[in-house]
Amino acid sequence: MTLATDTLPEYTRAQLALRNGQDRDEIWVGYQGLIYDVTRSRLWQRGNHYEHWAGQDLTRELHQDAPHTEHVFDKFHAVGRLKNPAS
Secondary structure, eight states, X not given: OOHHXXXXXXXXXXXXXXXXXXXXXXXXXXXXXXXXXXXXOGGGTTSXXXXXXXXXXXXXXXXXXXXXXXXXXXXXXXXXEESSOOX
């Protein structure tokens, strides 16, 4: 993480899970310890993108089967850091 992301608020997995596009209007996903707001993406409008679901850490899933690179997150705003991210 860079210095700019070190100042972002920390959220637990339970707090991230509430931002799944169903329980609240926000749609967030975790990736490599950061939480990104994907609410405005038409691809995430229903809280899922193909077989991936919002409100969770997608690091492992994206490393296994995503057709794109991590740079897909460059266009999204990081809103927080995931407390105790998966290693």
